Amino acid sequence: MTTYTARATRDNDRYWLVHVLELGHYTQARNVPEIETMARDLIATLLDVEPSTVDLEIDIQLPGTARERLARVESLREQEAEARREAASEARAAATELKRAGLSLRDIGKLLGVSFQRASQLTSGR
Template identity: 40%
Template sequence: MKTFDAEVTRDDRFWLIRVSPLDRSTQAVRYKDVAVMANELIQIMTGLAEHEYRLRINVRLPESVQDHRTRAEVLRAEARHKTAEAAAEHRAAAQELIALGLSQREAGEVLGLSFQRVNQLVNP
């Protein structure tokens, strides 16, 4: 199956779409129309039906935007890691309180967690 690559950039009010290997371009006003416009260009220029090829869209973001996006991904990964650490600490605290004779409901009240969450923590 043939693959067409669409390089997409923002230019003022439009999304510019350059389709390789056709070496042709089109544009879209809204991002949601990028795939539609790229597909139409491919079909007009090649005569292929949409099920006869694959379209790969690559959006080129300004470097500053890409920097923010990369930093956000790093922070999200750190947050997932910290959330897992917090759950492990809550699990240890709940298990210790239950070992001291508290009920799961009491442990939840003491830790500021719901009974259901304590149950999930101590019965993984």
Template identity: 40%
Template structure:
């Protein structure tokens, strides 16, 4: 079930559209699943363990745009880091194949000889 949490004055006000009348509150987002499960169990008579809760914070549009931009940049950075690591491995292997010692490979790449050994292997 989806728990829509909107920040109020000192509390998160939580609504669950799938269960009519389920409205609760929590001090922090980490408390929302437990509060929702407790309320859902009271309303439906089902055990708390039978509910899976997805917490969806309701965030202002301008802040949401920043969050989306940040996520996109983090994803791009992860892809770039992966590509950089692959290029470092290729460079290390080619340097070693050209006759450089592992210590020299490390010096050329600006990494420790231990890291150079990992890249060459």
């Protein structure tokens, strides 16, 4: 199966111009979510196949350094998710240690900045 590449560039600040490279044909899309649909429909029409059977890669040409900024956003989001996982693990460990030291769930919750119900969950191993 041939993989088609649809390269989308912004055209006059209103539409996305979508070029299916392998076929040398163009179509337009009003917004980013529509790019894939329009490219699939163009290919399907030209080749007389079902749009769902088209193997397609989308290459959106972004202005300036936007692509690098979006990559940085993704990287920072991954770091944030990892930091949240680590923080949750440390909160469980701290809650367990405080419970072993004899503190009440209300005190543990206050120290961790969570409700006593959440402190109970953290110390129960769930």
